[in-house]
Amino acid sequence: MSGIYIHIPFCKTRCSYCDFFKSTKLLYREQYIEKLLEELRDRRHFFGSRKNNLQTIYFGGGTPSLFSEKSIDNILNTISKNFPVADNAEITLEVNPDDLSPEYLKALRKTGINRLSIGVQSFYDVDLQKMGRRHDAMQSRRSLEWVFQTGFENVGIDLIYGLPWSDGSTFLSNLDILSNYPVQHLSAYHLTIEPGTQFGKLKRQNRLSEPDDSESEKIFWALHDKAAEMGFEHYEISNFCRNGLYSRHNTAYWDNVPYLGAGPAAHSFDGTKRYWNKSDLNQYIKQGFSAGISCETLTLKDRFNEYLMLRLRTSKGMNVDEVKKNFESYWNRIEPDINKWIQKEFLEKSDGYIYGTRKGWFVIDAIIEDLFILE
Ligand code: SF4
Missing domain, CATH: 1.10.10 (Arc Repressor Mutant, subunit A)
Structure with missing residues (x-):
């Protein structure tokens, strides 16, 4: 068992709560792909003599759906030329609702992407606006319809709870809306206000604060119970799935399975050593991954x-x-x-x-x- 994580460090804009490594300089996308393909080719022996096929490929970010189907196809072709990929590999793309269209989804299916993780976060416009998301609730609903019409079956969404201005009942009504779609996976994260974000700034100015722990815990268990009624198994603190469709990629991390992470800030693990690429997009584009990689033996x-x-x-x-x-x-x-x-x-x-x-x-x-x- 092994997997590959592809980091796509680009976003159109910055959400108010996000401290992930990303850049809004979209014009570097083409140069980035070149370096990414180079990294994949250079690290083709990462898994050593292990003959096991790749079981999972995961495009995360950032916003992978900012890349055209041609770029995604190019990356997947490079992976399959340099690593043995299992026939039934789980191949996931994180997508934002505002990037989706029926044409793009059809083209994605042809590349071999067989699992989508949609950054819905909330079905309420007031939440989305306050979080600085680019999409609105209607775009989420419409993209869910398109996704299933296109034939994707293994589809997950992300939601955020613990929003300072919202109570538990509003959050839980997201699940009522979700129940209209055959979504198989749910990741529900509690908001954390990170210092280097817009929300962090508001917190320092005493204009925003996280809900207290007892309120958050009530929502956590109400979410657990309601998701269970809907047939979701709560298999990890932030993750739920139906019909056994847990995220094979993330589960492999939890099981300490070796994985290769490509792109700036991506981490890799070969079973003994951990590697991490420097969080520097400019350096990556100029010199490639090898100029900034670090390693430690666990x-x-x-x-x-x-x-x-x-x-x-x-x-x-x-x-x-x-x-x-x-x-x-x-x-x-x-x-x-x-x-x-x-x-x-x-x-x-x-x-x-x-x-x-x-x-x-x-x-x-x-x-x-x-x-x-x-x-
Ligand atoms: S789209 Fe995702 S990665 Fe990009 S800023 Fe928003 S939360 Fe962060």
Whole structure:
């Protein structure tokens, strides 16, 4: 198993809450593609002697749907010439509703894209305007109709909750609208106000603040319950799927499967070492990825902490036998703390797995931090 992540670091404008690495200088797109193809060719031996086919390819950003079908096709052709791709590979494109049209969607299907992740964020114009999104609610509804008319079956949407001006009931009514479409995947993220964003500036001026934790937790569980009624499995803290159509690409990250990330700011993992490309678009375009790549070998402690962090965020949790086998000494060190959290009913142990309870899952990041091995 392995996967490739393609970073498309361009957006038409900046959303008010977003601190992802991206640029609004769209005129560099063609030069960018050249360097990206070069990186894919140069790193064709990244997975070493492993003969496993690529199981997933994921175009994320930024806004991948700013690229023409020709560019997407060009990237996919370069990948298949340089890496063995499984016949049933999951090939995902993140798209924004305002970039979609029936013609573009038909052309995307021909390139081999078989999964779409649509950045809907909310079906309410007031939310979209305040978040600085470029699309409106009508564009989201229309693009969902086009997507299914075109024949895409594996379609997910992103929503954001915890908006300072909105209450839980407004957020949940997004799910009523969603129920009109055969969407198979839902990613629902709580808004985080990051310092370097427009929202961060408003927060510093005391003009915006996140809702308090108890309000956020109420929405989290109401979302969980309502999504369950709609047939969604809540398989990771921010992710839900129907009919077993979880994101194979993201699940592979959580399972520590090797992946190659191409483009500035993209991370890669070969099973032992982590690599990251410099977050510098200008340098990437001028000199390519190799001028800015960094690397670290993960120690056993790093891998253990990562295992905890990734697994306890999933509903399945961590497998006790697996953790004992791979990290015995660290397991012995954290077992008393695990038991403490089990006694307090924040964690539960059942069928050989440890996972967050209803009381614990929403605050799982704090529990993970408590369990981290620091030295
Ligand atoms: S479209 Fe996505 S990546 Fe671009 S600014 Fe908005 S949230 Fe960030």
